[in-house]
Amino acid sequence: MKRTRRDLILVLLSAVAALGSAPPTMAGTWETRMTQGKLAADLGDGGSAEQLFAGLATDTTAPEPLRAEALVRLGVVQRATGNAQASAATFRRAMQSPGRDAQVTRLLTLAVAGVAPDRKRWATQWPKVRLASQPGVGERHPFIVWPGPGPQGVREAFAAEDLVTFDLDDVPLVDFLHHLLAPRPTNDGGWRTAPGFETWPESYQPPAAVRRLGFVIHAGVAGFLESTQPRVTVKAPGLPWNELFENVLASNGLGFVIEKDVLFVARVEDLGAMDRVRGRTYVDPPISLNFLRGDLDDVIRLFSHVTGFGIAQDANLQGSLTLLVSERPALQVFDLFLVATDLAATRIGAPDEDPGATILRIHKLVDVMGDAVDLSRLRPTPARRRPLLGFEESLPKPSARFAAIEGAVQVKKETALRWIDAELSFQLNPGDLVRTGCGASAEIGFANGAKMRMGADSLVVIEGEGGTGMSVANLPPPSRPCGPVPPTPR
Secondary structure (H helix, E strand, O other): OOOOHHHHHHHHHHHHHHHHOOOHHHHOOHHHHHHHHHHHHHOOOHHHHHHHHHHHHOOOOOOHHHHHHHHHHHHHHHHHOOOHHHHHHHHHHHHHOOOOOHHHHHHHHHHHHOEEEOHHHHHHHHHHOEEEEOOOOOOOOEEEEOOOOOOOOHHHHOOOOOEEEEEEEEEEHHHHHHHHHOOOOOOOOOOOOOOOOOOOOOOOOOOHHHHOOEEEEOHHHHOOOHHHOOEEEEEEEEEEHHHHHHHHHHHOOEEEEEEOOEEEEEEHHHHHHHHHOOOOOOOOOEEEEEEEEEEHHHHHHHHHHHHOOEEEEOOOOOOEEEEEEEEEEHHHHHHHHHHHOOEEEEEOOOOOOOOOOOEEEEEEHHHOOOOOOOHHHOOOOHHHOOOOOOOOOOOOOOOEEEEEEEOOEEEEOOOOOOOEEOOOOOEEOOOOEEEEOOOOEEEEEEOOOOEEEEOOOOEEEEEOOOOEEEEOOOOOOOOOOOOOOOOOOO
């Protein structure tokens, strides 16, 4: 006979209740009693869970770390059943417990703040974490005091108390920040994220006060190597948005500044980088960009395309760009990119055949000899369509065509406002954009016989006098879960 889920829950609840009321010798080992308490809490039986955790916390024969963990879990149950004062007192007992180690402190921090940094950072941070209460609020609402200077004025800048719920384990920090701050498009066909974000709430949108801002995240937040990039665990059961954001920043040594409706997030020691562009005014045409850890080379190619500047970059530059801006002057966005990656632009001599061209050199800020260029004083010349220095081709001016199309492939002509489905008969010209969807691919053939293969989730611009294809965006690789190409807006 098949049992329904409700029947199974009733059976488990009965078993937990029976074990919880039995003497310790009958209830099993300390670990078994802890498991019973967790099961009761998960099934919503707060009474049994509270009894089990309270008994374990006061059992002087149990190991101290296990008793400290029981206190944390007891505090969570008490809070869930509406006893905030008892919960706060229990959390304080857990913080003062002699058995509190790194693991118990992490559990306590997640219970109170909803956030914990990755294990590497936590190894040095956990002994410095403190539990405190807000003056004048009483003892009902404790909070975590993180080590270090931390962010200043989060709740003043964001009066956003929308309740949010997340349950994420050890996900990339910069990815989480991007998704937390970026409005979810209404026509994206699915929120495509890396593994670990499968439980991201489908209906989530940032508060209105956040959606009006653009944002840029300093490259130091993401780190320079995929294997060592900082990660974060978020267990937020209905926390106010601004409180969660504050804890994410503080637990990872981050801060923020807002300049002209652009939110800049960086390590506290890197916040001064924004001073480089403070007060500048730009008048060039606007662009909209959304990058998540965009490849440095690809981003520079894109700015070369939209500004018309020749750009030469030093070898071995590192960094990535995470940024979302809407209708911002192109050179302001270029400046934000340089700030976020600790790079600078200087002017170099123009080639003899084009003495009026603007040619910029991109190099590390620390290597700048002389004055960096103030981009707000330049005027873009996108009609020049200047490729990156080092990528110029001495080809005639033919167009390109599709040699093969598989799956969802779309084209946006240079002068068009909408994406359209690609066809083999299409002629591609410099400035046209081509993108492929999940599981799709395309092959583009050029007049000189060269061919370029595009894999899934790729974006290229047909660039240069000879129609040479260049990648201009760092979209999720094919190994990530993804949806179809976004539908064309009407």
